[in-house]
Amino acid sequence: MSDSSEVNKPVDQNTALVPAPDRPPAPIEPFNALRSTTRLLVGLALVGSDELLKRLEMLERDFDALPRDPEELAARIRTSPTGQHIPDDIRHALIGLAFELQDQVRVQTPRLLAAADQIIGDVTRPAQSVLNRIPIIGSLSKSLGLQYDTLQKRGEVRLQRWIAIGQREEARSRVLADQTFTQIVDDVIGYLADKPEVQDLIMGQTTGLAGEVLGEVRERTVSGDSFLEGIVRSVLRKAPRAELPPPSTEIRQSAVKVPERPLVASSAAKGDQL
């Protein structure tokens, strides 16, 4: 509850209009080439790892979904250089070792660390109690212990600093790597698009492809012409065509060259058969 006298206090006009102080903006960091390069490399490593892991996951999933033919796989192994030169047993043992080692490292490392800790504790505790009884060594041991503690604290502080830097830099590094990659791709595409040779190549390929498709469509419709005709003739019980009736030479020539436009006089003379 606030004091009533404070509530009824007249508002000072000068202070009331002053906005609440904002958080000070982060100081703009001057460009540092080394730092930026490091950021880029870190970003590329992170983004690259992400992409690699994504693809690996996809490939593993594909392999599980569509298992290959064992015969085919065996044949491929037999014909490969490693399959031909390294005896099967040795090769299999080495591969097995790699996988076993990886599993062992993953499972045994925490156990080994805990055991080492235990052993060191067991060994140093009685020794320390004995050594502490000797005056010079006792003070030396205390001093060493203090130094160790200081070192440990410094290590922890440094680790915390690294974590803080990592948290701050990760997102920025990723964005920088993404943007750099996109920019490079855009620049390369822009450069290629500006090259007349590339343009000619693309144009030529596009035209060639369109021409091929058109040719295919035309051929199919020409086939369709005769095919449909054949069906209709068989339905109407008409004899199949002995041959397609050839038009006169004059008409066939008109298909090769653009036919001339009939002159008014000549068409008038012929009566323009309509």
Add this chain to the structure above:
Amino acid sequence: MSKTRSKGLFSTGILNVEPDSLQGYYAGFASRAVAIVIDYTIIFLVGAVSIGAISVFLDLATVQRFIQWVNAILPGFERIFVWLTSARFAAIFVVLLGYAYFIFFFSTTGQTIGKAIMGLRVVTTDGKRMGVKRSFIRTLCYAVSLAPLGLGFLWVLGEDRRRAWHDKIAHTYVLYVWDARYEENFLRNAVYQLTKKREATKVGKASK
């Protein structure tokens, strides 16, 4: 120019003869149908865009003010603009556009865009290019061919010179102007499918 095959695809009764090239030969139903579908697609697209543009233009505030101003001087004038946005006008516009399209292309090159894509050309019976008059009559006669459920167009399938009714009336032929050839795989597959069906029908009848 043509050679007869005794075995295989061309001995199925559907095709007996395989010419080396069909350039200059009369074009068949499928090619012409595809060409006309392309042409009508173009006509409808251009018509739709034009009618849309007219509607947008008439909806402009300045044009509306102008119409009201003219209507104040000449009462009833705005009915013309109302008619311009009606479905009837759209239909008439598309039909006229179609006529203009066919007449223009037939009389200038003998090929509409669809026919040019399919490699076809319309020529007179003496191998010349059509004039405006003949182009007009041929285009007008599309309606005649279409009227009895498109029988005039289907006539191409049975006629020796592959002529539709509008070709007969306007004395024209439609020719392949490209180095036309059969697509043998397609044709073989089509013939195979057809013969398989026929055999299945025969077996079905025999079992009954």
